[in-house]
Structures are given as C-alpha cells and as structure tokens.
Amino acid sequence: MTAAAPAPAPLPAGPSGPARAAGDLATMSRRSLLRMVRYPSLTVLIVGTPVVLLLLFVYVFGGAFGAGVAPGVSPGAAGRAAYLAYILPAVLVITAASVAQSTAISVAMDMTGGITTRLRTMPVAPVSVLGGHVVGAVVQTLLATAGVLGVAVLLGYRPGARGPDWLGLAAFSALFALMLAWLSVAMGAAARSVESASNTPMVLLLLPFLGSGFVPVDTMPTAVRVVAEHQPFTPVIETVRGLLGGGPLEASTTWTAVAWCLALTVLGWLWARSAYRRPRV
Amino acid sequence: MPTDPTPAIDIVGLAKRYGDRTVLAGLDLTVPTGTVTALLGANGAGKTTTVSILATLLPADGGTARVLGHDVARRPQAVRRLIGVTGQLSAVDPLLTVAENLRLMADLFHLPRAEGRRRTAELVERLGLADAVRTPGQQLSGGMRRKLDLAMTLVGGPQVVFLDEPTTGLDPRARHDLWDQVRALVAGGVSVLLTTQHLEEADQLADSVAVLHGGRLVAHDTPAGLKAAHDTGSLDDVFLALTAPGDAAEVA
Numbered sequence: 001m002t003a004a005a006p007a008p009a010p011l012p013a014g015p016s017g018p019a020r021a022a023g024d025l026a027t028m029s030r031r032s033l034l035r036m037v038r039y040p041s042l043t044v045l046i047v048g049t050p051v052v053l054l055l056l057f058v059y060v061f062g063g064a065f066g067a068g069v070a071p072g073v074s075p076g077a078a079g080r081a082a083y084l085a086y087i088l089p090a091v092l093v094i095t096a097a098s099v100a101q102s103t104a105i106s107v108a109m110d111m112t113g114g115i116t117t118r119l120r121t122m123p124v125a126p127v128s129v130l131g132g133h134v135v136g137a138v139v140q141t142l143l144a145t146a147g148v149l150g151v152a153v154l155l156g157y158r159p160g161a162r163g164p165d166w167l168g169l170a171a172f173s174a175l176f177a178l179m180l181a182w183l184s185v186a187m188g189a190a191a192r193s194v195e196s197a198s199n200t201p202m203v204l205l206l207l208p209f210l211g212s213g214f215v216p217v218d219t220m221p222t223a224v225r226v227v228a229e230h231q232p233f234t235p236v237i238e239t240v241r242g243l244l245g246g247g248p249l250e251a252s253t254t255w256t257a258v259a260w261c262l263a264l265t266v267l268g269w270l271w272a273r274s275a276y277r278r279p280r281v
Numbered sequence: 282m283p284t285d286p287t288p289a290i291d292i293v294g295l296a297k298r299y300g301d302r303t304v305l306a307g308l309d310l311t312v313p314t315g316t317v318t319a320l321l322g323a324n325g326a327g328k329t330t331t332v333s334i335l336a337t338l339l340p341a342d343g344g345t346a347r348v349l350g351h352d353v354a355r356r357p358q359a360v361r362r363l364i365g366v367t368g369q370l371s372a373v374d375p376l377l378t379v380a381e382n383l384r385l386m387a388d389l390f391h392l393p394r395a396e397g398r399r400r401t402a403e404l405v406e407r408l409g410l411a412d413a414v415r416t417p418g419q420q421l422s423g424g425m426r427r428k429l430d431l432a433m434t435l436v437g438g439p440q441v442v443f444l445d446e447p448t449t450g451l452d453p454r455a456r457h458d459l460w461d462q463v464r465a466l467v468a469g470g471v472s473v474l475l476t477t478q479h480l481e482e483a484d485q486l487a488d489s490v491a492v493l494h495g496g497r498l499v500a501h502d503t504p505a506g507l508k509a510a511h512d513t514g515s516l517d518d519v520f521l522a523l524t525a526p527g528d529a530a531e532v533a
Binding site: 004005011014015020023024027028030031034035038039113114115117118119120121122123124279 | 336337338339340358361362364365366368369370371372373374375376377381385388389390391392407417430433434437438462465466468469471
C-alpha cells in the first residue's frame with residue numbers, strides 16, 4: 001500500500017499582468033545568471049577566443065600591420081601598439097558576438113530539451129522565457145567585453161576616453177549587447193537543432209572582419225569596400241573606436257550605428273517571439 | 282464508475298491533422314476526477330498529440346477539450362494553473378541542482394517564499410531526492426532525473442497530471458518507484474492521464490484504459506473489463522486485437 005500524498009493545495013492567485021511578467025522575468029534572468037556561474041568554462045571560452053585573437057594579431061601581425069593603419073609608424077613595437085589600438089574595437093565586437101553564439105546554443109538546448117515545453121504548460125508570462133536569456137546575455141556580454149578590454153590594457157593599450165566617453169561607451173555597449181542578445185535568442189529559438197543554433201551566429205563572428213575592424217576599408221577592392229562600409233558592424237566599430245579613443249564622434253556614423261542596433265533589436269525580438277509561439281509537440 | 286459532474290478531462294469530437302495526415306478524427310474521452318486513465322495506442326496513434334492539446338501546447342483543428350471545466354483553447358492560462366505535465370523529454374535544467382530546479386518552479390508559480398520551501402522540502406522527502414539536492418540535473422541517473430522531473434511538475438500542486446510515457450527507459454526498480462508515486466498522488470485526489478507503451482503499467486495503475494486507433498477510441502473500460510471482453514488474461518492480447526493495421530475503418 002502506498003501512503004496518500006497530501007491533497008494538492010490550490011495555487012495562490014499571485015500577481016497578474018505586468019507584475020507577474022516582471023516577477024517571471026526576474027526569475028528567469030536569475031536562472032540565466034546562475035547557469036553562467038554553474039558553467040564557468042563557457043565564460044572562459046568566450047573571453048579566451050578574442051584574447052587569443054588579440055595576442056595573435058598584435059604580436060604576429062601587429063609589427064608589420066601597424067604602419068598600414070597608422071601611417072608613419074615604424075615597424076616593431078610602435079607598430080604593434082598602433083595596431084592594438086586599431087583592432088581593439090573590432091575584437092570587443094567579436095567578444096560580444098561570441099557571447100551571442102553561446103546564447104543561441106543555450107536557447108536551442110532549452111527549446112529542444114523539455115524545459116521550454118514545461119514552461120509553456122505553466123502559467124508563466126511568455127516574454128520571460130526568452131527575456132531571461134536576453135538579460136543573461138547582456139550581462140555576460142558586458143562582463144566579457146570589460147574583461148577583454150582589461151587584457152588590452154595589460155598589453156599596453158591606453159584608452160583616451162574620459163568620464164563622459166566611458167558613460168557613452170557603457171550605454172552604447174548595452175544597446176549593442178541587447179541587439180545581439182535578441183538576435184541570438186531568435187536564432188536559438190528558430191533553430192531545429194543545437195548544431196544549427198551554433199552555426200547561425202557564425203555570421204555575427206565573421207562580419208567584423210568584413211569591415212573597418214582590422215584594416216581600413218579604403219584598402220579593399222570597390223565591391224568589397226561598398227559592403228564593408230554599409231554593413232551594420234562598421235558604424236558600430238567606428239563608434240566604439242571614437243568613444244574609446246576619446247576623440248570627437250562623427251554624428252552620422254554614431255546615429256547610423258544606433259539606428260542599426262535599434263532596428264535589429266526589434267527584428268530579433270519579433271523573430272524570437274514568432275519562433276517561440278510556433279507550436280511544437 | 283461514478284461520473285463527477287465536472288470531470289477532470291472532458292474531450293468531445295477532438296480533431297487534429299498534420300498536413301494530409303489525420304491524427305485525431307473525433308476523439309471523445311472523459312476522465313473522472315481522482316482516477317487514472319491510461320491512453321494506449323500504437324506509435325503515432327495520437328497519444329502525445331492528445332496530451333499536447335490538453336496541456337495547451339498545441340491548438341486542435343476541431344472539437345473541444347476541457348480540463349476541470351476550462352476550455353483549453355479559450356482559457357489556456359486557467360488550465361495551466363491546474364495541470365502538471367511530465368513528458369517524454371526530460372524537462373529539468375541540466376546545469377542547475379535539484380534544489381535550484383525546484384526553487385525555479387516555486388518562483389514561477391509565485392509561491393510565497395516559506396510556502397515554496399515547505400513544498401519543495403516535502404517533495405524532496407517524498408520522492409527520495411534528499412541525497413541529491415545539491416547535484417546538478419545532468420549528473421543524476423535516469424531514474425533520479427525522472428523523479429526530479431515529476432517533483433518539478435508537482436510543485437504547483439496540480440489537480441490534473443499528464444504523464445506522457447513516464448517510465449520509458451527506466452529500470453524496473455525505478456519504474457516501480459514511480460508507480461508508487463503515481464498511486465500516492467491519486468490517493469491524494471489528483472487525476473491522472475497516462476500514456477504508455479507498457480501494458481503492464483496500464484494494468485498496474487489505471488482505473489480505466491482507453492485504446493486509441495485510427496484517430497478515435499476503439500475501447501474504453503477497466504483493465505479487467507477489457508480482458509474479459511476479449512476473453513484473455515493479458516492486455517497485450519487486447520491491444521493487439523484492437524489495433525490491428527487496417528482495422529480502423531471497421532471499428533470506427
């Protein structure tokens with residue numbers, strides 16, 4: 001004979017509407033951050049890849065490439081320093097993009113495993129399920145890019161940014177991270193498998209190379225240059241470059257970057273929402 | 282069997298197609314409260330589809346499905362407050378510990394902190410998870426993971442529980458443990474809809490057995506009644522007789 005389990009206690013009514021959604025979003029965000037703590041090797045990997053890239057580009061190519069990005073600089077140590085300063089914005093963007101890849105994988109694992117199915121059978125505010133991943137991804141992006149920036153400083157990089165520049169950089173980074181987070185959450189939610197979720201964000205990792213990140217675009221053949229000048233990562237990289245360097249920002253570039261980020265955030269959000277709503281058995 | 286005025290599950294004329302393939306062609310099924318009904322059928326007969334529609338995961342193409350009187354299509358959030366689902370996929374977070382997974386559920390059900398702690402502690406005790414509270418989901422054995430899965434389902438105090446092939450892949454001891462848990466739930470007043478490929482499981486647990494074939498029920502009776510009607514001692518024989526390929530048209 002089996003002892004009877006206690007009769008089910010009815011659920012307390014709890015909050016409803018926006019209050020419930022906010023509570024659920026906080027819960028799901030906490031889960032994302034907890035997963036980050038539980039799986040530190042992933043964060044190490046996310047920071048490790050751009051750091052290796054930075055070391056490789058600065059110490060292998062930098063001595064020779066420096067003169068190409070800063071005319072008049074002599075090869076060797078001065079070239080390396082110039083090249084480090086030149087590529088750092090792109091390496092920071094690549095850092096953010098590698099967080100995006102891990103976000104897409106996490107979301108795809110949730111979607112293809114049973115967790116998302118469970119959440120969809122619960123009285124949970126739908127926005128919180130993917131929103132928790134977005135909050136986690138933004139936090140992870142900001143931590144990872146700060147870490148890579150710290151490594152660059154250890155390598156001898158000296159930012160020219162002052163107080164307001166740093167505030168601007170923090171705000172712009174948060175917006176850029178939000179954009180990448182919604183896009184990567186959408187990629188993960190739309191993926192049929194975890195493998196495809198890890199492949200789709202590769203485009204985010206490659207785009208910084210096809211732009212002003214590592215060499216000036218005016219050295220490229222016309223067709224490539226046109227693409228490089230007009231893809232969204234180029235104004236983003238130039239804005240980061242301006243803020244980090246402490247120099248004056250070119251208004252049109254900055255607003256182009258902000259507009260791209262806002263537009264792609266909305267696109268990512270709509271895409272993620274439709275992927276989440278698609279019935280799955 | 283006495284029929285409660287508001288059955289736990291009440292399905293009338295439920296229909297579902299995937300493209301050209303008709304999976305449910307007018308399914309009728311009633312599950313009285315406080316009972317276990319087993320839904321049997323060959324692979325692809327529509328068992329999981331039925332559970333998915335009842336669990337508000339999938340829209341039906343026709344007919345109505347109600348859980349404790351609430352229409353699943355019209356009032357999905359009301360239904361979600363009453364149900365618990367343990368599916369074929371393991372729905373635990375592999376990176377979080379047993380305690381963290383349960384806490385996640387308590388928070389998402391908006392249980393007050395003390396009540397959440399009381400319920401999760403009680404479930405940990407009841408399901409024998411006490412030694413594993415600090416173990417991450419991915420390090421649990423199959424049987425323990427299934428227990429955690431069930432515990433997570435029960436945190437919200439569901440009154441109707443769907444178990445979709447709950448013991449697939451479990452060893453005999455883990456399977457018997459899970460059966461004991463289901464019996465305890467039902468003794469506490471919970472209603473259960475169980476889908477299974479294990480006919481012995483249906484025989485052990487179910488008050489009534491419904492056999493799905495060709496998109497409809499071809500039989501719905503107590504295990505003993507089914508066996509008597511088919512003059513056999515085994516539900517296997519009943520199942521084979523009722524679900525012979527190409528039979529659907531005649532029985533419908």
